[in-house]
Amino acid sequence: MTAPFRKTLRKHALALATLLALAAAPFLGFGDGFALSLLARAMILGMAAVSLSLLVGGAGLVSLGHAATMGIGAYAVVAFDAAGVSEGLIVFPAAIAAAAAYALVTGAVSLRTSGVHFIMITLAFGQMAFFTTSSFSSLGGDDGYTLYARTEWLGSRILDNRLSFHFLCLGLLALVWVGGTLLLGSRFGRVLRAARENPQRALAVGFQPYPYRLVAYAMAGAVGGLSGALLANATEFVSPALLSWTRSGELLFMVILGGVGQLGGAILGALAIVLLEETLSHLLVYWRLVFGPLLVLSVLFLPDGLVGAPLRLRAAFRFASPKRRNADA
Amino acid sequence: MPDPLLELHGLSKNFGALTVTSDVSLTVLPGEIHAIIGPNGAGKTTLIHQISGTLRPDRGTIRFAGQDVTALPFERRARLGLARSFQITSIVPGFTALENVALAVQARSGSSFRFLRPVAGEAALNDEARAALDIVGLGRVADRTAAALSHGEKRQLELAIAIAMNPRLLLLDEPLAGAGPEETERLIGILRELRSRYGILLVEHDMQAVFALADRISVLVYGRVIVTGTVDEIRGHPEVRTAYLGEDALA
Numbered sequence: 327m328t329a330p331f332r333k334t335l336r337k338h339a340l341a342l343a344t345l346l347a348l349a350a351a352p353f354l355g356f357g358d359g360f361a362l363s364l365l366a367r368a369m370i371l372g373m374a375a376v377s378l379s380l381l382v383g384g385a386g387l388v389s390l391g392h393a394a395t396m397g398i399g400a401y402a403v404v405a406f407d408a409a410g411v412s413e414g415l416i417v418f419p420a421a422i423a424a425a426a427a428y429a430l431v432t433g434a435v436s437l438r439t440s441g442v443h444f445i446m447i448t449l450a451f452g453q454m455a456f457f458t459t460s461s462f463s464s465l466g467g468d469d470g471y472t473l474y475a476r477t478e479w480l481g482s483r484i485l486d487n488r489l490s491f492h493f494l495c496l497g498l499l500a501l502v503w504v505g506g507t508l509l510l511g512s513r514f515g516r517v518l519r520a521a522r523e524n525p526q527r528a529l530a531v532g533f534q535p536y537p538y539r540l541v542a543y544a545m546a547g548a549v550g551g552l553s554g555a556l557l558a559n560a561t562e563f564v565s566p567a568l569l570s571w572t573r574s575g576e577l578l579f580m581v582i583l584g585g586v587g588q589l590g591g592a593i594l595g596a597l598a599i600v601l602l603e604e605t606l607s608h609l610l611v612y613w614r615l616v617f618g619p620l621l622v623l624s625v626l627f628l629p630d631g632l633v634g635a636p637l638r639l640r641a642a643f644r645f646a647s648p649k650r651r652n653a654d655a
Numbered sequence: 656m657p658d659p660l661l662e663l664h665g666l667s668k669n670f671g672a673l674t675v676t677s678d679v680s681l682t683v684l685p686g687e688i689h690a691i692i693g694p695n696g697a698g699k700t701t702l703i704h705q706i707s708g709t710l711r712p713d714r715g716t717i718r719f720a721g722q723d724v725t726a727l728p729f730e731r732r733a734r735l736g737l738a739r740s741f742q743i744t745s746i747v748p749g750f751t752a753l754e755n756v757a758l759a760v761q762a763r764s765g766s767s768f769r770f771l772r773p774v775a776g777e778a779a780l781n782d783e784a785r786a787a788l789d790i791v792g793l794g795r796v797a798d799r800t801a802a803a804l805s806h807g808e809k810r811q812l813e814l815a816i817a818i819a820m821n822p823r824l825l826l827l828d829e830p831l832a833g834a835g836p837e838e839t840e841r842l843i844g845i846l847r848e849l850r851s852r853y854g855i856l857l858v859e860h861d862m863q864a865v866f867a868l869a870d871r872i873s874v875l876v877y878g879r880v881i882v883t884g885t886v887d888e889i890r891g892h893p894e895v896r897t898a899y900l901g902e903d904a905l906a
Contacts, residue, residue, distance in 0.1 A: 513769040520758050523747045531820055532733040532762040
């Protein structure tokens with residue numbers, strides 16, 4: 327193993343371990359329908375969270391309307407279903423393209439602002455999408471729409487098998503994560519990162535950040551659309567609640583809890599929140615009373631998020647045992 | 656006389672009732688260091704802002720390399736070869752020194768809409784970036800995070816970024832500000848070497864440095880150029896003495 331490869335491996339160890347654990351989970355006692363659908367939900371939200379993390383951590387664009395892209399992906403699936411089309415080769419590309427187009431158009435306006443204004447305008451566009459879906463009476467309006475059957479692939483009902491759906495979600499999550507990580511390390515990603523840290527410097531060497539940010543915004547939207555199309559298949563039910571701004575906030579929290587420094591953090595964050603929510607809601611009626619403070623504590627004590635936790639723990643351990651520190655020196 | 660690289664004509668700018676630039680006309684020739692001096696608040700940095708494109712003048716034109724750039728934004732002027740350094744150091748703190756410079760090389764080396772190939776491994780960008788770092792003497796700290804560099808090293812890094820843009824004109828806004836005596840010495844040496852390659856417009860408070868480097872000097876007072884001339888002409892100019900220079904600065 328070469329040194330740079332080992333370095334990369336160590337940097338992403340936690341995210342890789344999580345993906346491996348997700349691959350092994352069905353064979354370690356989490357193979358029942360309930361566990362698999364829970365994990366599928368976590369992985370699908372994880373995909374959306376990774377794409378949001380690309381914007382927040384990579385490009386410095388805090389969007390509070392990312393759920394809209396998921397909702398558009400999901401509504402594309404049910405719209406085709408209502409029209410009698412359930413072929414995945416049509417539905418999925420259409421869902422992704424619709425969400426990307428939405429992101430491109432709203433991004434073109436939103437990205438002219440920055441900071442708090444950007445947050446507010448993405449929220450406003452998200453609410454517009456929310457109320458638009460509420461008014462689709464042919465798709466159930468406020469009540470939502472129950473999918474008659476999951477999307478087919480060349481006529482085969484492969485998504486109906488829970489295990490194959492599990493691995494499809496896992497594969498796509500890994501793909502999104504690897505693709506996003508490569509993106510941030512590319513020429514394109516370098517411009518995004520430079521413009522996040524110091525837009526003046528990016529301009530001074532000749533980069534106008536706007537087109538780069540817009541393309542990143544559309545890409546994140548495309549991934550949001552993909553995850554929405556998967557979520558529609560996972561729950562077989564789509565309602566405007568999917569696009570509510572609290573869902574956008576939840577995605578943002580997954581990113582922050584996991585750690586904005588690395589895309590892998592969003593995977594950890596999504597998994598942690600989905601599992602925590604599930605566990606707490608079974609134990610307690612007023613589980614949100616516990617959930618809230620837990621999130622506050624995590625932000626206070628894990629500023630680098632879950633991905634930064636091992637490093638932080640190691641540092642704390644060294645600080646606590648001076649003998650060991652001396653031995654290192 | 657060769658065609659001027661930069662030509663300001665009748666540049667004026669007001670902030671409300673305050674005139675910060677008043678009918679400024681000057682030129683920078685290729686291979687020339689043209690220094691702008693003047694007391695605090697004379698409008699030196701505002702002038703740099705207008706030349707680089709971060710502020711629009713109210714009146715007047717800016718021609719760069721034979722082209723009217725008055726309406727072009729900052730980043731477009733940068734791509735034409737107008738490189739600017741900032742009075743307050745402006746680098747990407749989380750990048751290494753090398754990556755800061757490589758970003759500038761990248762800006763003029765093909766499209767940056769490339770999404771998968773790791774840019775850190777692009778030898779062509781890194782080699783040019785290293786060469787620019789070597790010119791300013793930062794080769795040994797290339798892999799250090801920019802935020803961890805000393806103040807003087809950050810000034811040098813900013814100069815390396817400007818050089819890596821392969822510009823035709825350098826706009827330097829107090830490149831020596833805050834540098835210690837040794838660093839100043841080194842930076843003056845670097846600027847002297849750069850003179851043969853670029854036109855340089857230099858705003859600087861350090862009079863010794865200005866007199867050591869400049870081919871021509873313009874004196875700016877209340878936004879107006881009161882005189883332009885060679886070092887000797889400026890030293891001997893009575894109006895400059897009263898308006899700006901203390902007797903000891905001329906000793």
